[in-house]
Amino acid sequence: MNDEPIRRPLDDLTVEEQTALLGASLEVELRELGRAGAPEFHEEDDLAWVVGAWPGATVYRTALDAGIADRRIAALVDRFDREGLDATWWAGPASRPDDLRERLERHGFALSDDEAGMAADLHALVEDLPRPDGLRFETFGGRDDAIDPRLVEAWLSVAGAVFGWPPERYDVRRRLYLGDDRRPRPWRHLVGFLDGRPVAMARVLLAAGVAMVHGVAVLQEARRQGIGSAITLAALLGARAEGYRVAVLQASSMGRGPYERIGFRTVASYGRFERPTAGGAAQDATAAPTTVEAGPRPGPAAGESAAPDLPVLDAWCFVGPYRSRPPGTPYEMDDLLAEHERLGVGARLCLHAESRDGVPEEGNAAMSRIAVVSPNTGVIWSVLPPRRFGGMAADRLLGDAQAAGVAMFALFPRTHAHHSAPWANGDLYGAMEAARLPLVLDLEQTSYEEVYAIASAHRRLPIVLWGAWYVDERLLVPLLDACPSVRVGLAGDRHIFNPTFGVEQFTARYGPSRLIFGSGWPRQSPGPYLTYVRYAAVAPHVRDAILGDSVRELLAGVRWTVRGFEARPE
Amino acid sequence: MSGTRVGPGSASPDTILGRALAGRPLGVPVVDCHGHVGPSRGIDRDTSVEAMLGLMDAIGITHSAISGLMFATGVRLETMNDWVAEFVRARPDRFLGYCYLNPNYPEALEAEIERCFDELGFAGFKLHVDWNGYPYDGERYRPVYEYAAARRLPILAHTWGDDAVRRLAAMARAYPGATFLAGHSGAGDIEINIEEARRTPNLVLELTYSAGTPWDVERFVREVGAERVVWGSDSILFAQSHQVGKVAVANLPEAVKALILGGNAQRIFGLGD
Numbered sequence: 001m002n003d004e005p006i007r008r009p010l011d012d013l014t015v016e017e018q019t020a021l022l023g024a025s026l027e028v029e030l031r032e033l034g035r036a037g038a039p040e041f042h043e044e045d046d047l048a049w050v051v052g053a054w055p056g057a058t059v060y061r062t063a064l065d066a067g068i069a070d071r072r073i074a075a076l077v078d079r080f081d082r083e084g085l086d087a088t089w090w091a092g093p094a095s096r097p098d099d100l101r102e103r104l105e106r107h108g109f110a111l112s113d114d115e116a117g118m119a120a121d122l123h124a125l126v127e128d129l130p131r132p133d134g135l136r137f138e139t140f141g142g143r144d145d146a147i148d149p150r151l152v153e154a155w156l157s158v159a160g161a162v163f164g165w166p167p168e169r170y171d172v173r174r175r176l177y178l179g180d181d182r183r184p185r186p187w188r189h190l191v192g193f194l195d196g197r198p199v200a201m202a203r204v205l206l207a208a209g210v211a212m213v214h215g216v217a218v219l220q221e222a223r224r225q226g227i228g229s230a231i232t233l234a235a236l237l238g239a240r241a242e243g244y245r246v247a248v249l250q251a252s253s254m255g256r257g258p259y260e261r262i263g264f265r266t267v268a269s270y271g272r273f274e275r276p277t278a279g280g281a282a283q284d285a286t287a288a289p290t291t292v293e294a295g296p297r298p299g300p301a302a303g304e305s306a307a308p309d310l311p312v313l314d315a316w317c318f319v320g321p322y323r324s325r326p327p328g329t330p331y332e333m334d335d336l337l338a339e340h341e342r343l344g345v346g347a348r349l350c351l352h353a354e355s356r357d358g359v360p361e362e363g364n365a366a367m368s369r370i371a372v373v374s375p376n377t378g379v380i381w382s383v384l385p386p387r388r389f390g391g392m393a394a395d396r397l398l399g400d401a402q403a404a405g406v407a408m409f410a411l412f413p414r415t416h417a418h419h420s421a422p423w424a425n426g427d428l429y430g431a432m433e434a435a436r437l438p439l440v441l442d443l444e445q446t447s448y449e450e451v452y453a454i455a456s457a458h459r460r461l462p463i464v465l466w467g468a469w470y471v472d473e474r475l476l477v478p479l480l481d482a483c484p485s486v487r488v489g490l491a492g493d494r495h496i497f498n499p500t501f502g503v504e505q506f507t508a509r510y511g512p513s514r515l516i517f518g519s520g521w522p523r524q525s526p527g528p529y530l531t532y533v534r535y536a537a538v539a540p541h542v543r544d545a546i547l548g549d550s551v552r553e554l555l556a557g558v559r560w561t562v563r564g565f566e567a568r569p570e
Numbered sequence: 571m572s573g574t575r576v577g578p579g580s581a582s583p584d585t586i587l588g589r590a591l592a593g594r595p596l597g598v599p600v601v602d603c604h605g606h607v608g609p610s611r612g613i614d615r616d617t618s619v620e621a622m623l624g625l626m627d628a629i630g631i632t633h634s635a636i637s638g639l640m641f642a643t644g645v646r647l648e649t650m651n652d653w654v655a656e657f658v659r660a661r662p663d664r665f666l667g668y669c670y671l672n673p674n675y676p677e678a679l680e681a682e683i684e685r686c687f688d689e690l691g692f693a694g695f696k697l698h699v700d701w702n703g704y705p706y707d708g709e710r711y712r713p714v715y716e717y718a719a720a721r722r723l724p725i726l727a728h729t730w731g732d733d734a735v736r737r738l739a740a741m742a743r744a745y746p747g748a749t750f751l752a753g754h755s756g757a758g759d760i761e762i763n764i765e766e767a768r769r770t771p772n773l774v775l776e777l778t779y780s781a782g783t784p785w786d787v788e789r790f791v792r793e794v795g796a797e798r799v800v801w802g803s804d805s806i807l808f809a810q811s812h813q814v815g816k817v818a819v820a821n822l823p824e825a826v827k828a829l830i831l832g833g834n835a836q837r838i839f840g841l842g843d
Contacts, residue, residue: 326760326785328785328789329783329785343591343819344591470780470807470808471611471612471613471807472612473612473613473614474612474614495780496780496781498780498808498809498812498813499613499615499807499808499809500615500625500805500806500807500808500809500810501615501616501621501809502809505615523781523783524781524783525783525784525785525815525816525819527590527784527815527816527818527819528782528812528813528814528815528816528819529812529815530590530591530815530819531590531591531593531811531812531814531815531818531819532809532811532812532815534590534591534592534593534811535593535625535628535629535809535811536593536811537624537628
């Protein structure tokens with residue numbers, strides 16, 4: 001199980017290799033949990049599933065031929081129903097056929113969550129994150145000859161509280177951990193103690209040459225202090241000390257923030273589809289295999305994903321006089337706030353129009369002054385590239401942005417007469433990548449080729465792309481397939497993204513985090529974009545992601561506190 | 571502070587605005603005057619009758635007036651009208667067919683007009699100057715205008731706030747029996763739309779335009795009157811769910827929104843008679 005650690009940098013691994021590691025992480029976790037009893041693993045050429053590792057049946061690998069996929073799915077569903085098994089079916093990037101998600105829905109599965117498959121290079125971790133005083137960690141497992149039962153109890157107390165385990169499940173886990181006679185065990189468990197009280201847990205599996213992070217959770221009352229990030233970081237540092245270079249995990253759609261702050265980046269989307277059994281002998285605690293572990297899902301954010309009711313966030317607004325204003329139309333910050341309030345939008349990211357149409361520095365300064373007196377308002381700076389006569393060095397520009405708590409940088413290469421390609425702006429993009437400061441571009445100002453070039457050269461640089469046309473879907477799909485860091489905004493300067501079934505098609509393929517609501521106000525109204533998302537036939541959490549949660553995650557990943565969004569999600 | 575935006579609290583749940591922001595059916599008759607069906611360049615999505623009805627039901631769209639997609643290069647006009655006929659046949663209570671004609675094949679016009687209206691039961695014409703490269707005031711279109719005027723049929727014509735609007739408006743004044751819908755009002759030079767609509771009683775402004783704003787809608791109502799504005803989406807290119815937003819969130823009385831969304835179109839298409 002403990003394969004030789006992969007020592008190559010993460011950037012040297014192809015997306016396919018990273019995806020394979022994520023698939024292995026899921027399978028290894030299933031097999032480890034299954035050790036508590038006698039799970040039934042079914043391995044076929046085109047399907048792999050297990051009964052008894054998690055509650056019900058779990059299909060974890062799908063490589064079906066399109067011509068027979070529906071029949072195979074139907075047959076398996078029929079079997080699950082006959083056996084009274086609830087079913088979980090994972091649809092990841094390697095799953096086949098390509099339209100597996102749609103097929104699962106046709107067979108009665110519902111998308112429960114779109115989890116993010118993430119990877120990190122343990123030699124490029126962000127280690128200086130704030131954490132509460134009085135926080136310390138204890139580890140058990142691995143090569144330990146003996147395990148302190150008190151640590152196991154502390155770990156179980158957190159898991160039980162977060163996941164609501166019944167008493168018998170504690171016993172299953174006690175036996176699983178204390179009775180594991182392998183040396184070294186592939187797993188290491190961490191318990192986080194705050195002022196001596198257990199408040200957090202994490203689990204790392206060392207297998208397939210990488211560190212697989214699972215089951216990160218923090219007690220409700222201890223959240224929003226950075227403890228989730230801190231215990232994950234501690235687990236990763238332990239793996240690094242054992243010679244590991246690469247870590248992978250799956251995070252719930254709303255739980256990526258803590259991991260992005262450490263240095264994880266999203267590799268692929270994993271749809272978790274669930275279907276309750278239609279069979280008469282539905283499972284209950286006694287009918288199910290007694291070995292079943294209703295443990296945390298492999299998503300380390302399990303138990304942390306209960307997002308509070310956050311306001312809709314308009315991620316692309318301009319304020320102040322602008323060049324092409326139709327007479328009589330609004331443009332001031334008060335106008336925007338009133339319109340947002342009328343339409344139920346509670347937060348926003350703004351640029352000053354002067355920073356686009358005139359002198360960027362003056363507009364940026366004006367926007368920061370306005371934002372200070374405006375509720376829930378983040379600032380996007382329009383910046384010029386360092387490589388020009390009199391240009392400001394990238395590190396100084398980033399320093400100024402940090403001091404101002406800037407949310408993102410926008411470039412207007414066509415208006416401001418400069419390149420957007422990485423060969424010209426690499427130092428700026430590199431500094432932004434290190435700070436995880438998102439780059440904002442409008443396709444009116446750049447091209448798909450240049451966006452691809454930027455995203456390929458700076459793979460950890462989040463990119464928000466506005467101005468995709470409704471008819472661009474054959475241009476967008478290859479870009480989004482190749483560049484997980486690129487997100488598409490709905491608005492745009494000249495073209496906008498409003499194709500029929502656009503929300504449904506793109507979120508089905510990429511998960512909920514790749515589309516972003518923004519209006520381009522005041523040239524356009526937030527209203528049509530809101531109705532576009534509200535009427536979409538997608539799950540509520542997908543709408544929430546588009547309408548603000550995804551942007552909040554991006555902002556949570558920025559290396560400094562973003563002004564207007566100081567309360568970071570745990 | 572500029573402009574005349576209203577303050578908070580106007581989105582009562584039972585208003586058109588409140589329903590739209592909640593993603594619920596709008597609760598008034600809604601007619602999409604500018605829809606498309608069939609395949610098109612650059613579009614890979616479900617265009618079935620069932621898919622379209624699902625969208626319409628979610629928003630509360632009672633009828634969609636549809637034509638084939640002009641972007642479908644190389645197809646015969648009969649094929650485009652056949653796609654429409656498939657929808658009209660399947661749900662005549664929900665779809666209204668536009669007869670698309672290409673004036674570059676004048677020898678085929680008469681027969682196709684007869685087929686569209688006598689056999690297929692269509693409800694109006696769709697013309698597209700940019701696709702055909704033939705002006706709306708050209709002689710070859712005269713049989714179309716005469717046919718429409720004699721039967722009081724609507725004609726939806728692609729315009730972009732430019733010379734096409736002026737030529738279309740001239741034809742509207744020459745054929746007062748027909749109703750001319752200026753497609754994409756608000757795109758291009760909005761002043762031309764307003765000027766021509768003011769002097770042409772049977773020219774109606776149709777709102778399909780991806781970047782159209784609520785304040786464009788408000789201005790049209792202010793300048794030419796609520797009875798002269800109709801809603802359209804350009805579905806299945808633009809989403810109906812997006813295009814309906816500019817009317818739903820406009821600062822207009824409920825009765826005015828109801829006219830734009832469906833009341834005027836019901837009158838023009840003779841629905842509910």
